[in-house]
Ligand SMILES: Cc1ncc(COP(=O)(O)O)c(C=O)c1O
């Protein structure tokens with residue numbers, strides 16, 4: 163149903179494929195329970211207002227004018243100059259998913275490994291004991307102190323939480339577009355008009371470098387690949403299967419670092435905007451005559467044979483970046499916890515990433531609870547929903563049917579176990595949206611000034627259903643995660659507003675009025691319009 167793809171044949175036969183980090187901790191006003199001496203050094207350069215270290219700036223530093231760096235220095239050099247010489251205590255490793263802290267099976271993040279010995283998923287496990295040496299107030303202040311700066315690499319919403327993401331990577335190896343720090347928008351009119359809600363928010367993760375939340379995970383994965391290549395590990399390129407957003411992010415971050423990228427796309431199943439992104443960024447694009455699940459199977463087989471690093475969220479590194487969106491939401495609410503967070507789900511890495519981000523904040527004392535999560539699926543690609551409805555009795559992959567929410571047209575999600583774990587541990591809910599429901603919800607949201615993607619329409623439908631059934635209350639603080647930019651999915655909006663979708667009423671369509679180029683004709687249609695327009699608010 164993603165009719166955009168028929169305009170641009172994705173077979174594209176005419177297209178030629180073209181050591182440990184230095185610590186940076188200083189805390190002149192200790193607020194920690196314990197303050198490890200190795201972490202804190204204060205040099206004359208760190209004492210100025212550049213705040214390249216971990217400490218919140220002092221009041222004097224915050225008001226003093228910043229000294230411009232030397233002309234022959236860039237922001238990486240500047241960050242390097244300000245780093246101190248001691249080493250930090252933080253570390254992370256791969257363990258089998260849901261393994262305890264004493265797991266005998268673990269792998270260094272510098273190994274190329276995607277699965278546990280038993281074939282299960284992996285997870286990145288942080289040394290929580292080391293992180294807990296600092297209390298929640300310390301972490302809150304540290305993260306808050308880095309927002310809105312251009313200091314390398316903390317100008318990124320992901321790397322501003324570096325100690326919780328990839329603590330051991332050298333800042334020099336980081337590949338970042340200063341992603342994250344996305345807008346948390348108060349959906350005042352949508353909430354009031356369509357839901358009777360006064361505390362509804364949309365986290366616009368799609369207003370980002372490549373137009374989706376995938377940037378958050380990809381900066382981490384490509385940075386680690388950059389490091390592996392510097393360590394002379396045999397990684398000749400990075401590859402993914404994609405419904406359009408993972409491939410866009412992968413190709414952009416790889417292009418930025420000069421690393422070859424290879425993307426497997428299901429032919430004629432992604433939007434034209436998504437297709438052109440990896441092409442423009444110089445990826446090697448394969449348009450394959452199968453669906454996403456078929457592409458995913460192929461890339462797993464290929465990456466097992468060739469030195470191509472797997473960039474899908476099966477690779478748990480990605481989720482370390484994606485989880486920062488959850489931390490950001492808490493931060494944007496001044497560390498108050500919302501009641502609900504609604505996330506559209508496909509391959510199901512992101513719902514777990516949100517859970518993990520919230521859970522870390524609770525475990526490390528930044529907040530005292532976590533929100534309930536809702537995972538929203540398209541009814542045409544709903545294996546998680548069916549599993550949930552069976553009371554988690556039996557999981558069956560499905561054949562995903564065509565959906566306007568084409569980026570979640572996935573029938574055999576690789577992160578199913580992660581998603582179930584997340585939902586069961588936060589009293590979560592799974593909902594689904596039919597094509598008509600998701601398109602109507604998208605049009606309704608757009609009519610209140612947003613310009614959302616169909617996947618966000620799926621999430622809004624879930625919210626509408628849970629509001630109508632009274633599960634979500636009128637004053638519950640609720641965040642809907644918008645996962646991609648609406649401009650990637652304009653064809654679906656054109657089809658809707660042209661009422662060109664078979665068997666769909668398109669109730670909120672707003673087609674343009676064709677009118678002759680003369681004053682009288684224009685006046686007639688305008689008078690008609692103004693008579694029908696709602697009168698201004700008293
Ligand atoms: C725009 C968009 N929304 C939602 C999702 C679902 O995320 P996940 O696969 O992590 O469930 C994806 C990708 O799958 C996506 O591209």
Ligand SMILES: N[C@@H](CCOP(=O)(O)O)C(=O)O
Nearest residue numbers: 404405406407408474475509
């Ligand atoms: N929507 C995704 C599907 C693949 O998801 P991933 O998070 O496992 O890479 C895409 O855009 O490709």
